[in-house]
Amino acid sequence: MSTRFAMTDARLPAYARLRDTLTARIAAGDWTPDQPIPSEARLAREFDVSVGTVRKAVDGLVGEGLLERRQGSGTYMRAPSFNATLFRFFPMREGNGEPMTIPQSKMIKRSLAEASAEAAGALGTKDVIKIVRLRSLADQPVLFEEIYIPKARFSGFEALPDAAFGPLLYPTYFEHFGVLVKRATDEVSFGRASDAVAQQLRIRTNDPLAVICRTAFDIEGKPVEWRIASGNAEGFRYRSEIN
Amino acid sequence: MSTRFAMTDARLPAYARLRDTLTARIAAGDWTPDQPIPSEARLAREFDVSVGTVRKAVDGLVGEGLLERRQGSGTYMRAPSFNATLFRFFPMREGNGEPMTIPQSKMIKRSLAEASAEAAGALGTKDVIKIVRLRSLADQPVLFEEIYIPKARFSGFEALPDAAFGPLLYPTYFEHFGVLVKRATDEVSFGRASDAVAQQLRIRTNDPLAVICRTAFDIEGKPVEWRIASGNAEGFRYRSEIN
DNA sequence: CAGTGGTCTAGACCACAAT
DNA sequence: TTGTGGTCTAGACCACTGC
Numbered sequence A, B: 001m002s003t004r005f006a007m008t009d010a011r012l013p014a015y016a017r018l019r020d021t022l023t024a025r026i027a028a029g030d031w032t033p034d035q036p037i038p039s040e041a042r043l044a045r046e047f048d049v050s051v052g053t054v055r056k057a058v059d060g061l062v063g064e065g066l067l068e069r070r071q072g073s074g075t076y077m078r079a080p081s082f083n084a085t086l087f088r089f090f091p092m093r094e095g096n097g098e099p100m101t102i103p104q105s106k107m108i109k110r111s112l113a114e115a116s117a118e119a120a121g122a123l124g125t126k127d128v129i130k131i132v133r134l135r136s137l138a139d140q141p142v143l144f145e146e147i148y149i150p151k152a153r154f155s156g157f158e159a160l161p162d163a164a165f166g167p168l169l170y171p172t173y174f175e176h177f178g179v180l181v182k183r184a185t186d187e188v189s190f191g192r193a194s195d196a197v198a199q200q201l202r203i204r205t206n207d208p209l210a211v212i213c214r215t216a217f218d219i220e221g222k223p224v225e226w227r228i229a230s231g232n233a234e235g236f237r238y239r240s241e242i243n
Numbered sequence C: 001c002a003g004t005g006g007t008c009t010a011g012a013c014c015a016c017a018a019t
Numbered sequence D: 001t002t003g004t005g006g007t008c009t010a011g012a013c014c015a016c017t018g019c
Helices: A015-026 A039-048 A051-063 A083-085 A117-123 A169-177 A195-201 B014-027 B040-045 B051-063 B080-087 B117-123 B170-177 B195-201
Strands: A067-070 A076-077 A104-114 A127-136 A140-150 A181-192 A208-218 A224-232 A238-242 B065-068 B072-078 B103-112 B127-137 B140-152 B182-190 B208-218 B223-233 B237-242
Touching: A015 A039, A015 A051, A039 A051, A039 A208, A051 A140, A051 B170, A067 B195, A117 A140, A117 A224, A140 A195, A169 A181, A169 A224, A169 B065, A181 A224, A181 A238, A238 B237, B014 B040, B014 B051, B040 B051, B051 B065, B117 B140, B117 B223, B140 B195, B170 B182, B182 B223, B195 B223
Parallel strands: none
Antiparallel strands: A067 A076, A104 A127, A127 A140, A140 A224, A181 A208, A181 B237, A208 A224, A238 B182, B065 B072, B103 B127, B127 B140, B140 B223, B182 B208, B208 B223
16 A cells, blocks of 8 residues: 655655655644654555665654654654753853752733834744743743744634643644744844843843844744843853754 | 774674774874765775665764765765854854955964863863964954863974964864864853953953853864853854754 | 564665766 | 766564563
């Protein structure tokens, strides 16, 4: 029995088409992270290719962090490992090396809005939902965030009950809207606190500010979120790996 | 004909041992970036494994960015692509999108020195060579750098003629000392300019400063450089990709 | 125990580069 | 034309998981 590949360039090699087909299934939410995807032998039969070709396709997705192999058990889709890295701006331990308390997140506002020029440029639309949050560490506010997501893909987000959110947004994006954030670019710069931001962060107006602008992309490379986060420049630390 | 694997755990699978052996040859400088390494068939014969196993070993190194395949031509070692990313702190184009002039680099001092506590902690030795540089863009000084490298691996560095340096250090590390930088971690924070730094950067003492601390690691994961770079916080931008 | 991924083989044919 | 990497196959046996 053989299944047709998803719409994909027929000139591509079989493993690439299979990879894209599997990606589409993941993006479509056909599988969940708790259940294994079909076995390699099964996929080989289904798509009428050899197991080796399936392995090469799966290898690619494992390399991208989309799938995860567990020997003897199966291959599973992977909730983006990504989230742990989102707290890179905070010093995660006290000066003495003690781990800090869990970061908290307070939703201040959600509303339909018109995107700023920068957000609209990144997202390709002015029609957005705006989210305002304040993140704290040990009851100290450390990061003030304004987040923009395209209305077209997150319709109804502004009306979700507060209980639907954990401290992290990306799992919510996936579970409620099928949007899987796969990659992001950060840009760190320096600024000064406006009245409003200073008040939220409990610092003085015009105090030095660390500013992180992020654009997040989904599995297909389309931008799905733009955010600007501000924190006190004193004590700020941003870690980054270069390879 | 079969060559022994490099000293490596015999319990590892063949492809992993071959991968490590090839890594060792690269680190030892057995090959240069302009000449292809032995063909897959040749390596298969030499190490008495199948071509598929060689492919898997090479695949790993290609994934790490150490090797590069060129269809029809051969597999080549790759000078670290890395260097282009080292200028991530500067806005590389003017506000209007015009590319900026090439960054310049002025060596101020090289000398044997005792490492600061932070540098010694990162490098695991106090016995270092210290390098001081000033980097400029369009004749404006933008970044003041203090760089520490372990004396044990860079013996004689302080005595090299100035002509031996291009604007980038990592190629020099490799060509003169066989040290291949493969990975680094950056940490961005904000501070204030000391007298000395302010003078170099032509800003005022106590002006806001962007500070980047980097630890660089070689192919075997050993730390080989620690540097602290400072620039005017105004106009500073640090880009980073998250995956 | 059956089923899964992990390793490895020994081929085949194709696409491309260098000569 | 020759030699290289690129794709693909159809098996084999091993290591591990879960029942």
